[in-house]
Amino acid sequence: MRRLAKDRLAGHLMALLTITSLLLVVAMGIGLYLKAAPILQEHSLWELLSASEWKPMKNQFGFFPFLMGTLWVSGLALLIAIPISLLTAIFLTEYAHSMVRRFVFPFLDILAGLPSVIYGVWGMLLIVPWVSNVAGPWVQRNTTGYTVLACGIVLGVTIIPLLVSLFIEIFSNVSHELREATFALGATKWQTAKHVVLRKTAPGIVAAIVLAASRVMGETIAVIMVCGNLAIAPGSLLDACYPIPALIANNYGEMLSMPLYESALMFAAFILFFVVLVFNLFSRLVLKKIKE
Amino acid sequence: MVKRSIIEEKFMKLFMYASIALVVFFVASVVLSVFKRGIPLLSWEMVSSLPGGGFYMGGGGGFLNAIVGSFYIVGGATVMGLIISIPVVFFLNVYLKANSRFGSIARLAYDVLFGIPSIVYGAFGFTIMIYFGLRASLLGGTIVVTLLIIPIFIRSMDEVAKTIPSELLEASYSLGATRLETISIVIRQIAPAIATATLLSIGRAIGDAAGVLFTAGFSDRIPTSLTQQTATLPLSVYFQLQSPSLEVQDRAYAAAVVLTLIVLVLSISGRIIMNRFSRNKIQ
Amino acid sequence: MSKLFPHSLTKGKEPFFVDHKFPHPENLRLSTHALSVYIGGNQILKFVNAEIPQNKITCIIGPSGCGKTTLLRTFNRLVDTIEGVKLEGVVMLGEQNIVTASASELTEIRRVIGLVPQRPCPLPMSIYDNIAYGCRIHGISGRKKLDAVVEYYLRAVGLWDEVKDRLHSPAGKLSGGQQQRLCLARSLAIEPSYLLADESTSALDPISSRTIEELFVKLKKDYSIVMVTHTLRQAKRIADHVIFMYMGEVIEEGDAQQVFNNPKHELTRKYLEGSFS
Structure with a gap:
C-alpha cells in the first residue's frame, strides 16, 4: 500500500534527521578534541592550565590568565544576578497579582531577546564610564573602566531573564497545599517562601544557577567589548581580564599562520565545550527530575 | 516574635x-x-547605502551591507532550520511513543546543544570549513547559524507539541490515518508555536556575532554568491566601535539602534502572535 | 446491499469506498480468543474470550482498572500507542486477526472499527474539514461528494440544522455536546461497521449525554456498537449485551436482561448490587 510505504519512509527519514542532528554534540566534541590534540602532545594538560605566560610566537601557551578571567567574571555575574533574580521570581510567584506579572514579563522578554552586542554597547556607554569615574575613584584607584567589574555587571544583567524564568518554573512545582499549610500555621508570605518554597526547591535552584553559569562562560561579544583584553590573571574587581571566549574570538584571524596556535585556540574552545556540556547535563538532569 | x-x-x-x-x-x-x-x-543614508571609500577612516556611506547580509543569513538559516526541525519535532511526538527512552535522550541532547555557546559553534564550524577547504562565506555563516538555531526551534516547538492531547492523535488514527497523515493535525495544533519559535530563532540568529565572526567574515559589499564573505549587523557594530575615529563609532551606535529595533519588533510580534494565532487550536 | 455501507447515499450504486479490503462483510464478526495484554510486564487482560454481537449495543462494565478500556482499545489496536505493550491471543474481525495485523491492514481495520472518544475531541480544523478529513485520507475527493457526505452525516447526528450556517468555522467553538456529536459524525463518515465508545458521555452534561445515547440506539440497526461505561444506569438503559470484567478477566457475558436480572456469577451480582465499584 502506497500510503503505508510513504508513512514508513517518512519515519525513517525523520529518524535519520533526528539522529544526525543529535550527533552534532558528538561531532563537536570529537572535532574540537582532534584539533586540540597537537598542543596536548607538546604540553601536558596541567602545564597548559597552570602556566601564565601567553606568548604564541615563543611557543608559550599558558591558559591560567584566561581561566581566571572567566572565573572572576562568571563569579561576579552570578553574584549580581542571583539575588536579583531570586527575589524577582519569589515576588512574581508568591506575591504578585497577574496584572503585575503581565507588566513584568514583557520586560524580561526584551532583556532575554537583546543581542549580546547590544549589551556590549550598553556596557561601553554606561557601565565602563561609571566604573572609571565613580567606582574607581571611590576606592582611590585609577582605572580605564574596562574591568572585571564592568564585565560582571554586564554579564549579570544578561542572565537575569534566564534565571528568573527557570526559578519561576521551579517554584511553580511546589504545591499550593504545602503553601497553604504554612499559611494556616500563621506564617507570613516571606516565611513560607523561605521555609517551604526555597528549601523544597533548593536542588532546582542550584541546577538553575549552574545552567546560568554555563551561559555566562560562553558569552563572547559583550565580554570582548568591556573586559579590557589583558592576558594577566586579575587580582581584583578593578583589573582588566581576558576570559576564554574573548581569547578565541580575538585571535581567530592570526591563528591560521601557526598550526600550534590554532590548536591552542581550539583547545580553549574544547575546554569551553566540555565545561558547558558537563554543567548543562548536570542541571538539565536535575531539573528534569524535579519536574517529575 | x-x-x-x-x-x-x-x-x-x-x-x-x-x-x-x-x-x-x-x-x-x-x-x-x-x-x-x-x-x-541615524540617517536615511546610513541604512540605504554601502560603505563609501575610506569608510573606516570616517568616510561617507552607510551599513546597508550589514543589514542585507544579516537578512540573507537569518533568512537562509530560518528556512533551513524550519525544514530540519519540524520533521524532528514530529518524529519525537508522533512516531515515538510517549515516554520513549530515545525521546528523552534526544530532548536532553537538544537541551545541551541549546546551551553550547555560539563561539563554540563558530570554532567548530570554522574547523569543518577548513577541513573542506572552504573560506569564510555567506554559506558558512548560514550553516553555522542554522546549527545554532535548530535547538531553539526544536525545544520551543517540542514544548508545545508535548501538550497535544493524545486523544487528538488517536482520533486521527481511529479514522484510519497513518502517522504521516496525522502531521496536518499536529501542524495546525502547534501553528502558534511554530510562529513564536521562528521569531525567537530569528531574534537569536540576527543578534549572534560570535558564530558568524569566523564563518561569515565581513565585507563592505553585498554578497552576490554563497561563497562570498558577508557583513552582519552585530559585527558591523562591533568592528566600527573598535575604530579610533569618532565618526565611525557614531555609525556603530546607529547600527546598534537598527539592531535593537529589529529585536524589539520581533519580541512584541511574538507576544501578539501567541495571543492571536490560535484560531483552530483545541485546548 | 452491502452492509458495510449502511448509510451510503448512493443506494444501489457504487459506494464511496471502492478499493475496500473487506468487500462483502456479511459476516464481519468481532471476537477475542484467549486475549492477553501486557503493559510493562503487568498483565492487564487475562485470556479474555468475548464475542461482540452484530447490530446490538454491547456494554463492557466493571470496576475501574478492570481492563475495560484496554479491551476496547485492543479492538482497533490503539493500545499500540503505549510504550512496552505486548499482545497475545487472537482478536478476529471476520477473517482478519487484529493482533497480528500489519500496519497496512491496521489502517483498514480502523476504518471498519470507528471510535467515539472519551472526551469530545474535534480536530483543530473547521467543522466541515473534521468530517471530510477521514474521507480525504481514504481517497474520497471532489467537492460535491464531500459536501454530500458532510451534510448526510451531520444530519445523521442531528447537528446539521445547528451548524449549517457555519460549516467553515473552527470546530473548537462548538459546545461540548455538539463536539461529541461531531466526533460521532466524523467516525460515521468513513462508514465503519463497528463503533467503539469509551465512556463517550462521561464528559457531557446530562441532556447532551441523553442525545448521544438516543443516537446510539438509533444507529444500532446499521452498526454494532461496543461501549465502555461505568455508570450502571446507562448500561441498563441501552445495553443489549453485557460483558462484565473484573481484574482483567471476563467474569460474565450475556444478554443484558439476563445479566442484569439474573446474574450467574457471584461477583457480578455483588457488583450490580453496588458492593464495590
Whole structure:
C-alpha cells in the first residue's frame, strides 16, 4: 500500500534527521578534541592550565590568565544576578497579582531577546564610564573602566531573564497545599517562601544557577567589548581580564599562520565545550527530575 | 516574635520591589542608552547605502551591507532550520511513543546543544570549513547559524507539541490515518508555536556575532554568491566601535539602534502572535 | 446491499469506498480468543474470550482498572500507542486477526472499527474539514461528494440544522455536546461497521449525554456498537449485551436482561448490587 510505504519512509527519514542532528554534540566534541590534540602532545594538560605566560610566537601557551578571567567574571555575574533574580521570581510567584506579572514579563522578554552586542554597547556607554569615574575613584584607584567589574555587571544583567524564568518554573512545582499549610500555621508570605518554597526547591535552584553559569562562560561579544583584553590573571574587581571566549574570538584571524596556535585556540574552545556540556547535563538532569 | 517576622516580611518585600525596579531599570537603561546615543546619528543614508571609500577612516556611506547580509543569513538559516526541525519535532511526538527512552535522550541532547555557546559553534564550524577547504562565506555563516538555531526551534516547538492531547492523535488514527497523515493535525495544533519559535530563532540568529565572526567574515559589499564573505549587523557594530575615529563609532551606535529595533519588533510580534494565532487550536 | 455501507447515499450504486479490503462483510464478526495484554510486564487482560454481537449495543462494565478500556482499545489496536505493550491471543474481525495485523491492514481495520472518544475531541480544523478529513485520507475527493457526505452525516447526528450556517468555522467553538456529536459524525463518515465508545458521555452534561445515547440506539440497526461505561444506569438503559470484567478477566457475558436480572456469577451480582465499584 502506497500510503503505508510513504508513512514508513517518512519515519525513517525523520529518524535519520533526528539522529544526525543529535550527533552534532558528538561531532563537536570529537572535532574540537582532534584539533586540540597537537598542543596536548607538546604540553601536558596541567602545564597548559597552570602556566601564565601567553606568548604564541615563543611557543608559550599558558591558559591560567584566561581561566581566571572567566572565573572572576562568571563569579561576579552570578553574584549580581542571583539575588536579583531570586527575589524577582519569589515576588512574581508568591506575591504578585497577574496584572503585575503581565507588566513584568514583557520586560524580561526584551532583556532575554537583546543581542549580546547590544549589551556590549550598553556596557561601553554606561557601565565602563561609571566604573572609571565613580567606582574607581571611590576606592582611590585609577582605572580605564574596562574591568572585571564592568564585565560582571554586564554579564549579570544578561542572565537575569534566564534565571528568573527557570526559578519561576521551579517554584511553580511546589504545591499550593504545602503553601497553604504554612499559611494556616500563621506564617507570613516571606516565611513560607523561605521555609517551604526555597528549601523544597533548593536542588532546582542550584541546577538553575549552574545552567546560568554555563551561559555566562560562553558569552563572547559583550565580554570582548568591556573586559579590557589583558592576558594577566586579575587580582581584583578593578583589573582588566581576558576570559576564554574573548581569547578565541580575538585571535581567530592570526591563528591560521601557526598550526600550534590554532590548536591552542581550539583547545580553549574544547575546554569551553566540555565545561558547558558537563554543567548543562548536570542541571538539565536535575531539573528534569524535579519536574517529575 | 510576631513583630520580628512582620518586620522581616516588610524588609524582604522592599528588597523584592527593589529587584523588580532594577530589572525594569536595566531594560530601560539598555534600550534608552543605545537609542539616546544612536537615534540622533541615524540617517536615511546610513541604512540605504554601502560603505563609501575610506569608510573606516570616517568616510561617507552607510551599513546597508550589514543589514542585507544579516537578512540573507537569518533568512537562509530560518528556512533551513524550519525544514530540519519540524520533521524532528514530529518524529519525537508522533512516531515515538510517549515516554520513549530515545525521546528523552534526544530532548536532553537538544537541551545541551541549546546551551553550547555560539563561539563554540563558530570554532567548530570554522574547523569543518577548513577541513573542506572552504573560506569564510555567506554559506558558512548560514550553516553555522542554522546549527545554532535548530535547538531553539526544536525545544520551543517540542514544548508545545508535548501538550497535544493524545486523544487528538488517536482520533486521527481511529479514522484510519497513518502517522504521516496525522502531521496536518499536529501542524495546525502547534501553528502558534511554530510562529513564536521562528521569531525567537530569528531574534537569536540576527543578534549572534560570535558564530558568524569566523564563518561569515565581513565585507563592505553585498554578497552576490554563497561563497562570498558577508557583513552582519552585530559585527558591523562591533568592528566600527573598535575604530579610533569618532565618526565611525557614531555609525556603530546607529547600527546598534537598527539592531535593537529589529529585536524589539520581533519580541512584541511574538507576544501578539501567541495571543492571536490560535484560531483552530483545541485546548 | 452491502452492509458495510449502511448509510451510503448512493443506494444501489457504487459506494464511496471502492478499493475496500473487506468487500462483502456479511459476516464481519468481532471476537477475542484467549486475549492477553501486557503493559510493562503487568498483565492487564487475562485470556479474555468475548464475542461482540452484530447490530446490538454491547456494554463492557466493571470496576475501574478492570481492563475495560484496554479491551476496547485492543479492538482497533490503539493500545499500540503505549510504550512496552505486548499482545497475545487472537482478536478476529471476520477473517482478519487484529493482533497480528500489519500496519497496512491496521489502517483498514480502523476504518471498519470507528471510535467515539472519551472526551469530545474535534480536530483543530473547521467543522466541515473534521468530517471530510477521514474521507480525504481514504481517497474520497471532489467537492460535491464531500459536501454530500458532510451534510448526510451531520444530519445523521442531528447537528446539521445547528451548524449549517457555519460549516467553515473552527470546530473548537462548538459546545461540548455538539463536539461529541461531531466526533460521532466524523467516525460515521468513513462508514465503519463497528463503533467503539469509551465512556463517550462521561464528559457531557446530562441532556447532551441523553442525545448521544438516543443516537446510539438509533444507529444500532446499521452498526454494532461496543461501549465502555461505568455508570450502571446507562448500561441498563441501552445495553443489549453485557460483558462484565473484573481484574482483567471476563467474569460474565450475556444478554443484558439476563445479566442484569439474573446474574450467574457471584461477583457480578455483588457488583450490580453496588458492593464495590
